[in-house]
Amino acid sequence: MAAVRMHADEVPTDAALVRGLLAAQFPQWAELPLAPIPSAGTDNAIFRLGDDKLVRLPRIHWATGQVAKERAWLPRLAPHLPLQLPVQLAVGEPGAGYPYEWAVYRWLPGEQATSAPLADAPQAARDLAQFIAALQGIDRMGGPLATEHNLRGVPLALRDTATQAAITAMGGLGLIDAELAMQVWEAALQAPPWEDQPVWFHGDLLPGNILVVDGQLSAVIDWSGLGMGDPACDLMCAWALFSGASREAFRAALGVDDATWARARGQALSQAVIFVPYYLATNPVGVASARHMLAEVLADYRRTA
Numbered sequence: 001m002a003a004v005r006m007h008a009d010e011v012p013t014d015a016a017l018v019r020g021l022l023a024a025q026f027p028q029w030a031e032l033p034l035a036p037i038p039s040a041g042t043d044n045a046i047f048r049l050g051d052d053k054l055v056r057l058p059r060i061h062w063a064t065g066q067v068a069k070e071r072a073w074l075p076r077l078a079p080h081l082p083l084q085l086p087v088q089l090a091v092g093e094p095g096a097g098y099p100y101e102w103a104v105y106r107w108l109p110g111e112q113a114t115s116a117p118l119a120d121a122p123q124a125a126r127d128l129a130q131f132i133a134a135l136q137g138i139d140r141m142g143g144p145l146a147t148e149h150n151l152r153g154v155p156l157a158l159r160d161t162a163t164q165a166a167i168t169a170m171g172g173l174g175l176i177d178a179e180l181a182m183q184v185w186e187a188a189l190q191a192p193p194w195e196d197q198p199v200w201f202h203g204d205l206l207p208g209n210i211l212v213v214d215g216q217l218s219a220v221i222d223w224s225g226l227g228m229g230d231p232a233c234d235l236m237c238a239w240a241l242f243s244g245a246s247r248e249a250f251r252a253a254l255g256v257d258d259a260t261w262a263r264a265r266g267q268a269l270s271q272a273v274i275f276v277p278y279y280l281a282t283n284p285v286g287v288a289s290a291r292h293m294l295a296e297v298l299a300d301y302r303r304t305a
Helices: 015-025 066-080 121-136 156-172 178-190 231-235 244-254 258-279 284-304
Strands: 034-036 044-049 053-058 088-092 102-106 199-201 210-213 216-220 227-229
Touching (some): 015 034, 015 053, 053 066, 066 121, 156 178, 199 231
């Protein structure tokens, strides 16, 4: 079965392709059971391999550097962090008509936080805050700086044109209070920028990239947006995963100042409004998560403005 297509120009993948790549490059795993994993992830197709592995293949040209980034940095970051990170077991080369580098990873148990209930949401908020603080505290080690390419950890002004266009598009579809969304965005743009040293960020710290086991946070996956810059981009989960007391616990545990909180809320809004129109017809789970985050952002701003 082919993976669901997220992009008009993505490279198609299916189990037969993956089986052929494994047979040619990693024959020791070629006969293991193989099945596609339904996912709202937009950059990679994922297949479970046996009981303890997965195969991850970039769908689209802009995702092709992610395998190398994770290979270079995750082993260096993992020892400093309180939650599990993905572990690459092997890297595959292009072949069988598939044009990109791909990888085999160790399978991490757990459910995505988009669907798994949290046993204690305020405690989960504090646990995630501890993870973010630990990540931010890691020595920079010459790591990759935030870039304009993926617009994570960079000044929000670089997202302005795309964000305003997306707000207008969603307003035209009747999916958003465009006037209120513009107020949130303008408040974020007017907040003082990050002027301290760049810090490590995950870049896409949303519920789909957080795993939960028995109601407890267990792992953080998909580090394709990894870099160093403004930490506000890693606070989107405040509106994507938490609300009320748990959101307050998250902010308090990190000691987030007003300017960073405003930029984080703007980042969450921008992420959601750009995501929804693009994936509206192809990614219902991702769109539902983005719309939930957007609703939380707007309600939170309305309460506090």
